[in-house]
Amino acid sequence: MGFPNGRRRIAAAVAALLVAVAVAATVYRVLAPAEVSTPARVEYPAAASPTAGVIGRLPVAPLIVDGRLRVYAAHRQVYADRPVDGRYRTTPYWSYRRWPAALDGVVASGTTVVTRWSDGRLVALDARTGRVAWRADGPAPAGERSVRRTGAATVWDPRGIFVARASDGRQVVLAVGAQWMRAVDLADGRELWRSHVTVTVPPGDGADAAAGCRDALGTTGSGQLIVVDSCAGPAVVEFRDAVTGAVGVRWRPPGAGAELVATPVGCGTGRTGCTGLRTAAPGDDAGRGWLLGPGEPVAAPALDGPDAELVYGTAVAVVDGVPVGRSARTGAQLWRRSDLSRVRLLAVQPDRVHLLTETNDLLTLDPATGAQRSYFALNVGSDGIGWAPGAAYAADGFVAVERLRKPVDPTGDDRRYYLTSEPLILAAT
Template sequence: MGLPVGRRRIVVALAAVLAAVATAVVVHRVLAPAEVSTVARGAYPPAPSPGPGVIGRLPVAPLVVDGRLRVYASARQVYADQPADGRYRVTPFWSYRRWPAKLVGVFADGTTVVSRWSDRKLVALDARTGRVAWRADGPEPGVLPKPRRTYAATVWDPAGLHVARTAAGRAVLVVAGAGRLDGYDLADGRRLWRVDRERGCLGAAGTTATGEVLGLDACAGPEAVEFRDAATGAVRTRWRPPEAPEEFVVTPVGCRQGRSGCRGLRIADRGDGSGRGWLLGSGAPVAAPALDGTDAQLDGERVVGTSAGVVIGRSARTGAELWRRDDLGPVRIIAVEPGRIHLLTEGKDLVTLDPATGAERSRFAMNIGRDGTGWQPGRAYAAGGYVAVERARERAGPDDDDQAYFLMAEPVLLAAT
């Protein structure tokens, strides 16, 4: 004997409601904002001391942190493995993941790893443990190009993330976004200052070795370079290069890392990559003709450039030749770090020179196993004596998709110099 019609309808309706509730719970669990932090279970590793040579190959770009860890990025995750000289990427030492926000930049200073997300969140992690050190709200990142699958741009050139050191020794995280520039105490994430402007007219290009925020301002009149106090955000100096065009591009050079702690800059017309070089100090920028062009790099008071297969070191202030090397053949500078200039020869040898003397610190073939040298360099990075290079196909172009662009599944070579 079945249920009466009325009661049957009640049961069916109740079942439908319960099914809807269950579905909503599942959808909420899957799609609701979430944060998953997996901290380190082992001890902080010691810093290895690898000899010169290729260490290994990796599927994604590493950011070497404190000489001990390698930090990587993916669409919604920042994670680390160790040791820094490991041949392959291994099980994460720690991991931090967020949903549904996307990771747009990673910056490391000392043992602090700052991650920037598409929902304006800034999350700092302690590299020694992977634990969250602090969280803060930052400016809107704006529209950024989609990263390639190595995420090299995300970790090697994070948009709008820089660090400046004040005269008192405080490390200030500088974050640039759409119409906004913020300064935070790197130690605890406390916001120190904020600058609001019309969207698109203000941007941070980097920070200087003397503790200033270097920016390009076009909010009122012709474009000019602004130098702001990192501790307060106040403008110290507003400067336009002599005979500068109405619009120009500012590229920091001679930086401690990324575009932070820079000792010079290059000013170029939009669409013209050559540019004029300038040295930065306590006063107005000083012209440095030795830095003109894109084939010259700055290390302290020295400029190293290449031309017609010759590598020349010059005084940044006078342009006087200090040394030259004409025994390397056609070369290109692929990465620079304090005290080291890394060059790639036509035969794919990585040559590291001392910028003060031109002396060779190391030289070896950028090859591993049977991979060969039939490739061209993509993005490159150097820190603490480590060099990482993307390997692109010889005929690859910037508009090719990842499948056509990269040489293989593990396109990144990591070497110690």
């Protein structure tokens, strides 16, 4: 004996409603804005002291934090592993994920890792535990970037987020968007100032340019944000105090035209703490080098070359295939390694200059004297040395290099572009 038609229809409607509610709940759980924080469950690792040589290979680009952790970027996630000198990537020490926002940039200072997301949100994590230290709103990034699967651009060259250290030791996080910028205290995320400006996206790297007339470049060693301003006439370099937001020096290189390209040099990771600047006309490789300080930039001809680097007062460049170190202030030659030839300047860090030979040997010199610190082949397993160098990074005595397939095809997909599925080679110097 069955149900009457009326009761059957009611039962069917109730069943359909329950299914719809269940589906809606599932969709909400999957698509609703959310964050997932997985903190560390073991003790903070000790600092490593590896011997010089190749450590291993990695599938993604590491950001070395506090000399103890490697931090990586994924599309919607930032995570860390340890030990810092581990041969391979290991199970995450901690992880932080957001949805639906995408990770746009990562900067770090000491034991604080600051992440910037596509919706402008700033989230600071304690590197020792992976727990959220603070959250703050900021401007959304200006334009979109094309980031390959290693995530190197996100952790080694983030755009629109910087850290500056003021003269009193206070550290400031500066987030720059298309219409405004905001500064917050690194310690607690408290707002220090905000300013409504129109900012451009630096050219290159696949970014979609946003309408604007200011280009935020990086921060100086004396705690200022470097901005190229072309809003009201010929381009001017302005230096804005990171703590107060006040614009101090506004400067134009002598003889500069209406347009100006400026490149910070002598910087830490993420173009922070820069001590020099190179200026040029658009499309002109013949730049002019300058030293940065509390006043106007001071001419430093030793930094004129497009590939010259600045390491604690020493301008290092490869001239006719030979590495040379000069005083950035006087131009006097400090050292010249005529016994080395056909090398390229790969990366620098405060106490080391890293050179790459034609056969992909990594040579590390002391920037003050040119003396050799280490020398070894950048080879791991059976991968060989038949690769071209891509993006490179150096910090805390480590060097990481992307290995690209020859001939390099910048337009190729990631499988064609990179040498292997683990294209990053990590070394201690």
